[in-house]
Amino acid sequence: MTESWAAFGADLHIEPLGGGLRSGLTNALREAVRTGRLAPGTRLPSSRTLARDLGIARNTVADAYADLVAEGWLTARQGSGTSVAQRADAAGPRTPRTPSRQMRRRPVHNLMPGSPDVSTFPRAEWLKASKRALAAAPDQAFGYDDPQGRVELRTVLADYLARARGVYADPGRIVICSGFVHGLALMGKVLRQRGARQAAVESSGLDIHRNLLTAAGLATPCLPVDELGARTGDLRGMRRVGAALLTPAHQFPTGVPLHPDRRAAAVDWARSSGGLILEDDYDGEFRYDRLPVGALQGLDPERVVYMGTASKSLAPALRLAWMVLPEGLVREVCDAKGGPEWMTGSLDQLTLAEFIASGAYDRHVRAMRLRYRRRRDQLVETLAERAPDFRVSGIAAGLHAVLELPPGAEHTVVQAATWQGLALERLSRFGHPDAEARRDGLVIGYGTPSDSGWSGALDALCRVLP
Incomplete structure (x- = not known):
């Protein structure tokens, strides 16, 4: 028929x-x-x-x-x-x-890490930037475009990253991608095509990042992490490693910055071995009690791939991220990305370019830095008053804190939180399978709740602590 x-x-x-x-x-x-x-x-x-x-x-x-x-x-x-x-x-x-049991028990309070407070997205300023960008957009912006990304966004990013993060960022070295995960997947593909067999990762981190590198055909041996960050000196003894994925500004999830000596050791290893450092500038813009920690890329732009994103500073839904590459990698990454049909949306790129150029991005980041600092302070003060036996760490920057628990208490606390309608994440969840030692604890995301839900989330957290 x-x-x-x-x-x-x-x-x-x-x-x-x-x-x-x-x-x-x-x-x-x-x-x-x-x-x-x-x-x-x-x-x-x-x-x-x-x-x-x-x-x-x-x-x-x-x-x-x-x-x-x-x-x-x-x-x-x-x-x-x-x-x-x-x-x-x-x-x-x-x-x-019928909804699943998990959906019926949808959390009332969410303290999961990894997300900003999306209720604060600057809708009015973004709409103004979008209108200006749309009015000024050239005709070719509505067709298939350069997989490297719109030159307007790459130009303002180069200025912003140099000013705010100490990155050497010529527009010709920048590739726009659809989120950090997209960029990491591209780098995994390029590394494998270059003959790399292994990419070292930190002993605490996101399994999705390890899985992406593994899917590209790379083994992912771990670098131990302590109070000074990743032990980058160990890279010299890892003969088959061709790259290392690091979070120097704010290690995820422990929250420590990479010590200056270890930053230097990482760059020295890359220079002597011909390897690459993949720098995840996680939460680099949100610092509270310390001087800004510049990007590692500034120490050697030819050995470090800088990777940033608007997911934490603005919203994950934008799917906008960027890589600042060694000059010789730009064409390889664009080839791995594919033809124009795989480009990131041009209109969103133009809007972000206008948003940054107008100063709205700086104003928004400063405002959010103050908002998140107040939440961080409230978290520390509340725990000191109602749960003084628990140590909080990793609080000098970022959108989360680590709450250390007694050995064996992690599972019990998370289970109790589930029944109380509170979403929490275990610290052990982020351990590399080959990591030698794991601590019991919670990774508390204080960026996720809205202002109206923040006090209730704090109360729920204190109720479930042993």
Whole structure:
């Protein structure tokens, strides 16, 4: 049978089933209602429209509708057309749409790390920037564009990163990508094509990053992390490692910055071995009690790949990130990214460029830095008052803190939090499989809750602590 759709009104794909036209159409409509493909209340095309689309007589459709109205599958009202009837058994054998147990227990309070307070997204300023960017956009911005990214965004990023993060960032060295994960996947592909076999990662970190490198064909041996950050001196003894993924500004999840001696050791290793450092500038813009820690890339732009994102400073939904590459890597990364069809949305890039150039980005980051610092202070003060036996660390920067727990208490606390409607993340969740020692603790994300939910989340946290 020829597939057909209604020309106007409600779109309807229907294929008559069985013998004659009338019975075949009736059977097809009945089956669509019975299985739930046509939900109760769905308005059907007029008999004239459906007859024209199917290439059959209007009376045939009208008779099929009338049969199903008589059977109770459809309803017809003067002036309202024909609709699927409200029936308790309309879904037939279809699996009921009951929420899962996990969905029914959706957390009331969320202290999971890794997300900013998205309720503070600067909608009005972003809309203004979007309007200005759209008005000034060249015609070619609406077509297929350079996979490296819009030059407007790369230009303002180069200025911003040099000023705010100490990055050597010529626009020609920048590649725009759809989030940090996208950029890391591209680097994994390029490293493997270059013949690398291993990429070292920190002993505490996100498994999704390890998995991306593993999927690219790279082994991921771990660098131990202590109170001074990753032990980068160990890289000299890892003969097959061709790259190292580090979070120098704010180690995730422990929160410590990489010690200056270890920063130098990482760069020395890259220079002597020909390896690359992949710098994840995690939470680099949010610092509170310390001087800014500049990007590692500034020590050697030819051996460090700087990777940043707007996910924490603005919102994850933007899917905008950037890589500042050694000059010789730019073409390889663009080739790995693919042709223009794989580019990041040009209009969002132009909006971000305008948002940064206008100063709105700096104003927003400063405002959020103050907001998150107040939350950090409230967290520390509340725990000192109501749970003084628990040590909080990793609080000089970022959007999360580590709350250390007694050995063996981690599972009990997280389970209690689940029943209290509080989402928490275990510190051990971020341990590398080969890590020698793991601490019990919680990684508390104080960036995630809205202002209205923050005090309630703090109360819930204190209730579940042993």
